[in-house]
Amino acid sequence: MSTESDITPTPADRHHPLLKLALELGPLLIFFFANLRGPWLVEKFPALSELGGPLFVATGLFMAATILSLIVSKIVLGHLPIMPFVSGIVVVIFGSLSIWLQNETFIKMKPTIVNALFGMALLGGLAFGRSLLGYVFNAAFQLDAEGWRKLTIRWGIFFLFLAVLNEVVWRNFSDDTWVAFKVWGTMPITIIFTLAQMPLVLKHSLNPETDGEK
Numbered sequence: 001m002s003t004e005s006d007i008t009p010t011p012a013d014r015h016h017p018l019l020k021l022a023l024e025l026g027p028l029l030i031f032f033f034a035n036l037r038g039p040w041l042v043e044k045f046p047a048l049s050e051l052g053g054p055l056f057v058a059t060g061l062f063m064a065a066t067i068l069s070l071i072v073s074k075i076v077l078g079h080l081p082i083m084p085f086v087s088g089i090v091v092v093i094f095g096s097l098s099i100w101l102q103n104e105t106f107i108k109m110k111p112t113i114v115n116a117l118f119g120m121a122l123l124g125g126l127a128f129g130r131s132l133l134g135y136v137f138n139a140a141f142q143l144d145a146e147g148w149r150k151l152t153i154r155w156g157i158f159f160l161f162l163a164v165l166n167e168v169v170w171r172n173f174s175d176d177t178w179v180a181f182k183v184w185g186t187m188p189i190t191i192i193f194t195l196a197q198m199p200l201v202l203k204h205s206l207n208p209e210t211d212g213e214k
Helices: 011-015 017-036 038-044 046-051 054-077 082-101 105-127 145-172 175-196 198-204 208-213
Strands: none
Touching: 017 038, 017 054, 017 082, 017 175, 038 046, 038 054, 046 054, 054 082, 054 105, 054 175, 082 105, 105 145, 105 175, 145 175, 145 198, 175 198
16 A cells, blocks of 8 residues: 655646545545434435434444555555545544543544644654655645745644644534634635645746756
């Protein structure tokens, strides 16, 4: 099994950008729909009632969709993206615990655990002189060492912010509100943050052709 860690993006990455987006967003959309239409799904597919209430049904389908997306990614793209892969492992572990123990806390804490893990990994990597973010965003752009260091610090702090934000939402609002936030809140926040980093990215971007001429 190989994960997406090469500095140079694969041909499949360049030729299937929409597929990569669909594989990452698909499971989240299924999770949102299943929680919203839980009773309807149980009525159409009675076997789903064995999982429990709407959130547990959504969790089960979320797990299945996540595993399927990773399989398709491996077959079509030839590798497993690092972040979806790590997130998928946590989804399966915490989702299984939630359904088995009929305790929603485990699946609700999954985003907290994943974001905190990524945040600490990025900031911890810098402490050892390594910018791990380059292994995640290598298919998008190439930066100089200072650029990766600054961007890694920003993303590390941002992931920790998302972890805290998830804790605030699930502990203080309804299940439906938390699910809606997980799907429709986290993504826009992440997109806005990503766009806000473009000045830094442009300032520190490397031009392979120019560098080669030098």
